[in-house]
Amino acid sequence: MLVELLRTRRSIRKFEKKPVEKEKVDQIVEAALRSPSSRGFNPWHFVVVADPETLGNLSKAKPHGASFLKDAPLAVVVCADPSVSDVWVEDASIASIIVHLTAADLGLGSCWIQIRKRPHESGTSAGEHIAGLLNLPENLEVESIVAIGYPAEEKKGHPEESLQREKVSFEIYGKTE
Ligand SMILES: Cc1cc2nc3c(=O)[nH]c(=O)nc-3n(C[C@H](O)[C@H](O)[C@H](O)COP(=O)(O)O)c2cc1C
Numbered sequence: 472m473l474v475e476l477l478r479t480r481r482s483i484r485k486f487e488k489k490p491v492e493k494e495k496v497d498q499i500v501e502a503a504l505r506s507p508s509s510r511g512f513n514p515w516h517f518v519v520v521a522d523p524e525t526l527g528n529l530s531k532a533k534p535h536g537a538s539f540l541k542d543a544p545l546a547v548v549v550c551a552d553p554s555v556s557d558v559w560v561e562d563a564s565i566a567s568i569i570v571h572l573t574a575a576d577l578g579l580g581s582c583w584i585q586i587r588k589r590p591h592e593s594g595t596s597a598g599e600h601i602a603g604l605l606n607l608p609e610n611l612e613v614e615s616i617v618a619i620g621y622p623a624e625e626k627k628g629h630p631e632e633s634l635q636r637e638k639v640s641f642e643i644y645g646k647t648e
Pocket of ligand 1: 480481482483484535536537582583584585586
């Protein structure tokens with residue numbers, strides 16, 4: 472059940488030094504390609520990276536929140552073409568979360584690394600840094616990198632009492648039940 476997966480899912484940033492099997496990589500790729508997108512335009516492109524040197528270079532895409540990628544065995548760089556869809560950000564975000572949830576379903580840990588709108592330390596953008604590393608064509612923007620691997624940290628799902636139920640209204644705003 473998806474809801475059970477959501478109850479236990481967390482962002483994982485520490486990984487075992489163990490590669491992700493090809494069958495699991497294939498399932499993650501398949502899931503990404505099955506992501507819903509506005510009008511079915513599928514504006515995304517996914518770059519699957521397992522090369523440790525490239526992962527190390529990607530981990531330097533931005534000054535904060537990406538360094539753990541250097542110790543991950545796998546990453547999916549989620550890109551999209553803004554000329555294909557005006558809502559490519561939504562489409563690429565949905566695909567990113569599908570990758571994250573599929574990884575969890577396969578017993579893997581993963582974490583979204585935000586790239587869009589993030590600067591690289593050189594003054595260019597994190598996305599431009601990545602475009603150079605991966606030889607991306609000019610039409611593609613990078614939305615995120617999802618770092619993936621076998622978890623080397625244990626995190627409990629968010630407890631029921633932490634859910635912000637006050638952020639939900641029924642029928643009209645502010646009506647809480
Ligand atoms: C849009 C978005 C951007 C995120 N960017 C980063 C990031 O750059 N680096 C990072 O370590 N975690 C990032 N995260 C993971 C969040 O920090 C994490 O989801 C949040 O703290 C809640 O923790 P949980 O996923 O374990 O419930 C991002 C998550 C989302 C949805």
